[in-house]
Amino acid sequence: MAGTGHAPLRDDPNVLLTVTDLEVEFPVGRNAVVHAVSGISFDVAEGETLGIVGESGCGKSTVARSIIRLNEIKSGTVDYQGKDLASLEGEELRRIRPDLQMIFQDPISSLNPRRKIRDVISEGLAVWGNTKGSWSQDRIEELMMAVGIDPKFGDRRPHQFSGGQCQRIGIARALALDPKVLICDEPVSALDVSVQAQVLNILEDMKARYGLTLLFISHDLSVVKNVSDRIIVMYLGKVCEIGNADELYERPRHPYTRALLASIPEPAPTVDVSEGDIEGELPSPITPPTGCRFNTRCQHTTDICFTEEPVMQQVGDADQYVACHHPVEVAVSVNG
């Protein structure tokens, strides 16, 4: 099982969220299914930022949406504080939802255009008013100030704000219920670079101020590195590599991770630019390749790559795990 295996899971009391063997499929008619996520496992420690990178169609958004049950899960568990989010139903699921909030990619379309932003931000509080403690205009104003929106604009509607401001409002809305986990699905992809830095800094500030745990999804490798403690690299519904952010970029072992790092316009110094020349197209997730899913485009394949799926294995004793039969050897002394 490529990319599966529980090696990267940590036995640590600080772990807040553990996803085990998550599988998600979407029917596409005539008995065909899209294998969006095929058995991935990872965990997130409290206060940590976990970044997920990969190209479109690799399943990174599906993972995030599955955790908060925005799409159906075929199998697997999502353990959060002793509860399995994947099997909760009804009232129990509803009760847990305030703990896990999400920020979306398109800041403007994720806000209701007809409502005042004050109401957009306070809606969660109005729903949960009785159980989550009392709420007041003060709380809304505090949130707006925290994300850098002047509270006097509370009566304006989303179209009167720029994209960057709308994303701040989205962050304020997500924070209103005092969540523990904030899932950010490409939160800065629609923003200009000068605004991107503002929003990334706000996320870091909010994380420190409210003690958040972040799941940060992006296709931009530099952005992910900047915000993350740990990073998962995904390809076609599988995990290629998991590791500490700095170490993973310093010593990428999976050929796909290396290809990504070599493809960006200003390639990472740790890889050779030629490693970015991966041939062919992304295979169809309806009929993914057997064996290792990257075998159609990999330069290092041997017979075993077509017959047997690689299992996640630890690299030396570093906090780095790779699912590959032929991980690229990197000249380092740290790893045995």
Add this chain to the structure above:
Amino acid sequence: MADPQLVVDDLHVRFPTTRGLVEAVNGVSFTLEKGQMLGIVGESGSGKSVTAKTLMNLLPRTAEVDGSITFEGQDVRDLAQRKQKHFWGVKMTMVFQDPMTSLNPVKKCGEQIAETLRYHMGDDNSTALEKAVDLLEQVGIPEPAKRVNQYPHELSGGLRQRVVIAMALACEPSLLIADEPTTAVDVTVQKRLLDLLDRLRQERGMSMVLITHDLGVARGRCDDVAVMYGGRLVERAPTEVLFSDSRHPYTEALLRTIPRIEQPSHTRLEPIEGRPPELINPPEQCAFAPRCRHAQAACLEGIPENSGLPGMREFACFYPSNTERGDEAMAANIAAGQTVTGLTIAQPAEGGS
């Protein structure tokens, strides 16, 4: 030195709207040598796409255009009707951002390329289709003979963009304008598309204008880079000069605001405070002044002219970065704790909240 292939002089583009006149492009001038690759970078609303569309004569009728565009000695805004027909799309062509919307979904790919050839080159149907297969092969599409008979939806995003590039190259243009050609695709595909454009440009001795919001893309591929802000061209220089020794404070701030892959994680970013300028009735001042750390009284009293050495480096700033004047202005602002526009500034490497 031969005359530049393209000379844009004092270009103004305005759009009347119900809220007032939008000054989308405000006095842009630049030149392009034959075979050169010029990158135009800027954020949304900076006027880079409008500039491209003006070059291609694709603006809506309501747009008010002033200034001159001279291409190979000819004023293209003054072309005779019958010449216009075979100018755009032949000599000067364009590749757009989104390959899905720039292809006709109900026509086969080959047919769309052949159409261009029939119309402009007067080829008959079978010759045009043969050429289409040949073009698809040149842009690196596997099994071109099969692909000509496929519809755009049957191809992936990267392949579609290759079809669009093939179409743009069909009539052997001498200038190709690429407007964010790789924004809608993944990084591995982006690399292959940019490699392809590079190769084709060199093989054909074609000039190119590459419009992008991604500084990294411009850095890796262009001979010269021009930076636009608020409808103006604020700086232009040979690529390495621009990235290592920029003069305009906006360029400098832009370079500092992007997360870099070699920095350790959780490196605090330096955002550009404030928001992009209003383009409706912009005040007679430097557009960047409200967000600029160098801003002085003079910046609010007039618009800085392009200075520097044309062809080498140009910039429009009264207090340019990496110069004595700029450093003095910065030092004065740090001492005062704020700029003339009220932007608070602390030490150069500001920590955050």
